[in-house]
Amino acid sequence: xxxxxxxxxxxxxxxxxxxxxxxxxxxxxxxxxxxxxxxxxxxxxxxxxxxxxxxxxxxxxxxxxxxxxxxxxxxxxxxxxxxxxxxxxxxxxxxxxxxxxxxxxxxxxxxxxxxxxxxxxxxxxxxxxxxxxxxxxxxxxxxxxxxxxxxxxxxxxxxxxxxxxxxxxxxxxxxxxxxxxxxxxxxxxxxxxxxxxxxxxxxxxxxxxxxxxxxxxxxxxxxxxxxxxxxxxxxxxxxxxxxxxxxxxxxxxxxxxxxxxxxxxxxxxxxxxxxxxxxxxxxxxxxxxxxxxxxxxxxxxxxxxxxxxxxxxxxxxxxxxxxxxxxxxxxxxxxxxxxxxxxxxxxxxxxxxxxxxxxxxxxxxxxxxxxxxxxxxxxxxxxxxxxxxxxxxxxx
Amino acid sequence: xxxxxxxxxxxxxxxxxxxxxxxxxxxxxxxxxxxxxxxxxxxxxxxxxxxxxxxxxxxxxxxxxxxxxxxxxxxxxxxxxxxxxxxxxxxxxxxxxxxxxxxxxxxxxxxxxxxxxxxxxxxxxxxxxxxxxxxxxxxxxxxxxxxxxxxxxxxxxxxxxxxxxxxxxxxxxxxxxxxxxxxxxxxxxxxxxxxxxxxxxxxxxxxxxxxxxxxxxxxxxxxxxxxxxxxxxxxxxxxxxxxxxxxxxxxxxxxxxxxxxxxxxxxxxxxxxxxxxxxxxxxxxxxxxxxxxxxxxxxxxxxxxxxxxxxxxxxxxxxxxxxxxxxxxxxxxxxxxxxxxxxxxxxxxxxxxxxxxxxxxxxxxxxxxxxxxxxxxxxxxxxxxxxxxxxxxxxx
Numbered sequence: 136x137x138x139x140x141x142x143x144x145x146x147x148x149x150x151x152x153x154x155x156x157x158x159x160x161x162x163x164x165x166x167x168x169x170x171x172x173x174x175x176x177x178x179x180x181x182x183x184x185x186x187x188x189x190x191x192x193x194x195x196x197x198x199x200x201x202x203x204x205x206x207x208x209x210x211x212x213x214x215x216x217x218x219x220x221x222x223x224x225x226x227x228x229x230x231x232x233x234x235x236x237x238x239x240x241x242x243x244x245x246x247x248x249x250x251x252x253x254x255x256x257x258x259x260x261x262x263x264x265x266x267x268x269x270x271x272x273x274x275x276x277x278x279x280x281x282x283x284x285x286x287x288x289x290x291x292x293x294x295x296x297x298x299x300x301x302x303x304x305x306x307x308x309x310x311x312x313x314x315x316x317x318x319x320x321x322x323x324x325x326x327x328x329x330x331x332x333x334x335x336x337x338x339x340x341x342x343x344x345x346x347x348x349x350x351x352x353x354x355x356x357x358x359x360x361x362x363x364x365x366x367x368x369x370x371x372x373x374x375x376x377x378x379x380x381x382x383x384x385x386x387x388x389x390x391x392x393x394x395x396x397x398x399x400x401x402x403x404x405x406x407x408x409x410x411x412x413x414x415x416x417x418x419x420x421x422x423x424x425x426x427x428x429x430x431x432x433x434x435x436x437x438x439x440x441x442x443x444x445x446x447x448x449x450x451x452x453x454x455x456x457x458x459x460x461x462x463x464x465x466x467x468x469x470x471x472x473x474x475x476x477x478x479x480x481x482x483x484x485x486x487x488x489x490x491x492x493x494x495x496x497x498x499x500x501x502x503x504x505x506x507x508x509x510x511x512x513x514x515x516x517x518x519x520x521x522x523x524x525x526x527x528x529x530x531x
Numbered sequence: 532x533x534x535x536x537x538x539x540x541x542x543x544x545x546x547x548x549x550x551x552x553x554x555x556x557x558x559x560x561x562x563x564x565x566x567x568x569x570x571x572x573x574x575x576x577x578x579x580x581x582x583x584x585x586x587x588x589x590x591x592x593x594x595x596x597x598x599x600x601x602x603x604x605x606x607x608x609x610x611x612x613x614x615x616x617x618x619x620x621x622x623x624x625x626x627x628x629x630x631x632x633x634x635x636x637x638x639x640x641x642x643x644x645x646x647x648x649x650x651x652x653x654x655x656x657x658x659x660x661x662x663x664x665x666x667x668x669x670x671x672x673x674x675x676x677x678x679x680x681x682x683x684x685x686x687x688x689x690x691x692x693x694x695x696x697x698x699x700x701x702x703x704x705x706x707x708x709x710x711x712x713x714x715x716x717x718x719x720x721x722x723x724x725x726x727x728x729x730x731x732x733x734x735x736x737x738x739x740x741x742x743x744x745x746x747x748x749x750x751x752x753x754x755x756x757x758x759x760x761x762x763x764x765x766x767x768x769x770x771x772x773x774x775x776x777x778x779x780x781x782x783x784x785x786x787x788x789x790x791x792x793x794x795x796x797x798x799x800x801x802x803x804x805x806x807x808x809x810x811x812x813x814x815x816x817x818x819x820x821x822x823x824x825x826x827x828x829x830x831x832x833x834x835x836x837x838x839x840x841x842x843x844x845x846x847x848x849x850x851x852x853x854x855x856x857x858x859x860x861x862x863x864x865x866x867x868x869x870x871x872x873x874x875x876x877x878x879x880x881x882x883x884x885x886x887x888x889x890x891x892x893x894x895x896x897x898x899x900x901x902x903x904x905x906x907x908x909x910x911x912x913x914x915x916x917x918x919x920x921x922x923x924x925x926x927x
Binding site: 136137138139140142143145177178179180181182183184186187188190191192193194195197198199200202203204205206207239240242243245246247250251252253255256267270271274301302331332333334375377378379380392393395397400403404407408409410411412413414415416419 | 532533534535536538539541573574575576577578579580582583584586587588589590591593594595596598599600601602603635636638639641642643646647648649651652663666667670697698727728729730771773774775776788789791793796799800803804805806807808809810811812815
C-alpha cells in the first residue's frame with residue numbers, strides 16, 4: 136500500500152486559524168473592544184427573495200411523490216444550464232449550454248479538473264493568489280512555476296516568454312489583490328497559451344463585480360479562448376450562495392489536447408465521480424439568474440460596491456497605497472510604515488479592533504501587504520474605516 | 532501539455548443508453564404497450580415529511596439576513612455529524628463525530644478518496660459490481676485484480692490468499708446482486724486487510740435494507756476494522772435523497788498507512804477541494820435521521836421491502852434461481868432457458884413489457900444474469916411480476 140506521498144509536501148495552512156487565535160487572545164485581553172472583521176471572504180447579505188422562494192418551493196416538491204425529483208443529470212438540469220447561458224448572453228458572451236457543467240461550487244471544480252491532466256506538467260501560478268491552486272497541484276506532484284505579482288506589474292503578471300507552461304491559473308478580478316486584467320492583457324495570455332498548447336484555468340468567481348465594459352467578465356470575450364481556456368464561476372459572490380453551494384464550469388467543445396476533447400473527458404469525470412447538484416439548489420440558482428432575481432442580486436452587489444468605495448476612499452485620503460476595490464470586493468493595501476503583514480495585523484487590531492488578512496498568507500509576494508474585504512455590514516465597514524483614518528491618518 | 536492518458540483506457544459505458552434506446556424502439560413498435568421499468572436504481576417515494584419540512588424551512592432561512600448561513604464547515608455541520616453518530620449508535624456501532632465527513636453523496640466520495648493513494652497500488656474489485664469502482668481506478672492507472680463473484684460462492688467472493696492487495700472494494704448489501712456478507716465473512720476480509728496492510732473501501736449505501744442482526748450494517752461492527760476500513764454511506768436509499776444529495780464517509784482516526792493518518796489526509800483533501808454541503812440539505816438530512824423522521828423513512832423502506840418480497844416470491848414460485856431481495860432492494864436472477872443477459876432483456880421486454888438490467892453490464896461474471904429492483908411503485912411491481920409469472924411460469 137502506497138499512499139499519495141505528495142500530501143507530505145503540502146505546507147500546513149494555519150492562516151485563518153492563526154488569525155482566529157490572535158483575535159480570541161485580543162478579545163480576552165480587551166473584553167470591551169468592538170472587533171470588526173474585514174478579513175472574511177464570505178458574504179453577509181442573504182439569498183435574494185426570488186431565489187429563497189424558489190429554493191423553499193422546490194424543497195417542498197421533494198416531499199411529494201408527484202413532484203419528487205430523484206437522480207438528475209450529472210451535468211445539471213437543462214433549465215439551469217439555459218439560465219447560465221442567458222446570463223452570459225446578458226454581457227455579450229456566447230456559451231453553449233452543452234459546454235456548461237453545473238456543480239456544487241468553483242472550489243470543487245478547480246480541484247477536480249486536475250484529474251484530466253498528467254502529473255508531468257508545468258503549472259504557472261500567480262503569487263500571491265488563492266491557495267487552492269497551489270495546494271491542489273502539490274497534491275498531484277506537478278512542477279510549479281510562480282508568476283510574480285507585485286507593485287511594478289500592478290499585481291497582474293504577464294506571460295513569461297520562454298517559460299514552459301502547460302497549465303496556467305488566472306484569477307480576474309483577483310483574490311486577494313482585486314487587480315483586474317484588461318482585454319489586451321488577457322489577449323496576450325490567450326495567445327501565449329495557444330502558442331504553447333497550454334490550458335488556462337480561468338477563475339471568474341468575482342466577475343459580477345466588474346462594472347462596465349473595459350474589463351472582460353469572461354475569458355471567452357477574448358478571441359481564441361475556446362481553444363485554450365476552461366472557465367470556473369460560482370453563484371457564491373454573485374448571489375450569496377456561499378452556504379447554498381452552486382457553481383459552474385465551462386469546457387468548450389473546441390478545446391482538445393493530444394487528440395482528446397477535454398469537454399468529453401470532463402463529462403466522463405463528472406458522470407463517474409459526481410451525481411449532480413441538489414435539485415432545489417438548482418431551482419434557487421435558476422431563480423437568482425432570471426431577470427427578477429438578478430435585479431435583486433444586483434442590489435446586493437451595489438451594497439458591497441459602496442463598501443469597497445468607502446474603503447478605497449479612506450485609504451486614498453490618508454495616503455495609503457492600494458489597488459482593487461473598484462471591480463472587486465477585495466482591497467489590497469500596502470502596510471503603513473513598512474510593517475510586515477503580520478506586524479500590521481497586530482498593530483491594526485491593537486489600535487482599531489479591525490481584523491484583516493495578512494498578505495503574506497497568499498504567497499511570498501504578499502509580504503508587506505494586507506487584504507480588506509467589502510463583504511461586511513456597511514455600517515461596520517464605515518466605522519472600521521473611520522477608526523483606520525484616525526489611527527493611520529498621518530501614516531505617510 | 533500531457534493529458535491524463537488513462538482516460539483512453541476507459542471503456543465507453545453504453546449500458547443505460549443502450550437500454551433506453553431499445554425501450555424507445557419497442558415503444559415505437561408497440562405504442563399500446565404498458566412498459567414497467569424495473570431496471571432503475573432510483574427511488575420513487577419522496578423525502579419524508581420531516582425532512583421536506585426542515586429542508587423548506589432552512590431554504591427560507593437562507594433568504595433572511597439574520598438566519599442566513601454562509602460558508603459552513605467543509606466536514607459538515609456538527610448537528611448533522613452528531614445525528615449520523617446517533618444513527619450508527621441506533622444499531623450498536625460506535626463512530627466518532629470527528630471521523631464522519633458529510634458530502635454530497637457516496638459516489639463523489641468513492642471517486643475522490645482515491646486522491647489519497649498512489650497510482651502504484653493493486654486494487655481488488657468484485658465482478659460483477661457497481662461500475663464506478665473500476666472506472667475511477669482505470670482513470671488513475673492502478674492495477675486491477677477482479678474478485679470473481681458467482682453462483683458457487685453465492686456472489687460473495689472471499690480473500691484471495693497470496694494475492695497482492697492494497698485497496699479492496701466491498702459492497703454489502705451488494706449492487707447489483709443483493710448478496711450480503713455475514714459477520715464471519717467480513718471478519719475474514721478485515722483480518723486479510725490488516726495482515727496485508729491494505730485498505731478496505733466499504734460501500735454501505737444499502738445498509739438500511741438489512742433487517743435483523745445476523746448481517747453487519749457497518750464494517751465497524753467487525754473487530755479490527757478501524758485500522759483498515761473506510762466506510763461510505765448515503766441518504767439516497769435510506770431517505771430518498773437521490774436528487775437532494777447527501778452522504779457521508781467515515782475515516783477512523785486509527786487508520787494510518789506509511790505513517791500518515793488517512794483521516795488527516797482526507798480532511799486536507801476535503802478542505803482543499805470541497806466547500807461543504809448546502810446548509811438546507813444538511814438540515815433535511817438531520818431531520819431524516821432524527822427519531823420522527825427515521826420512523827417515516829422506515830415506513831418507506833417497508834414499501835420497497837414488500838416489493839422485493841413480491842419479486843422473490845414470484846421467482847421462487849416459478850423456479851427461477853435468484854439471490855438478494857431479502858436485505859436488499861436488488862434481486863439478481865438467472866436468465867431462464869440459459870439465455871444471455873441481453874437475449875433475456877429482449878425476450879422479457881417483448882413478452883411482458885418489463886424492463887430490467889442485463890447482468891453482463893456489471894462485469895464478465897454477470898453474463899446470464901439479470902437485475903430487478905424493488906424501487907418501483909408497488910402496484911406496478913406486482914403487475915410486472917404477474918406478467919413474468921405468466922410468461923415464464925413453465926420456465927424450468
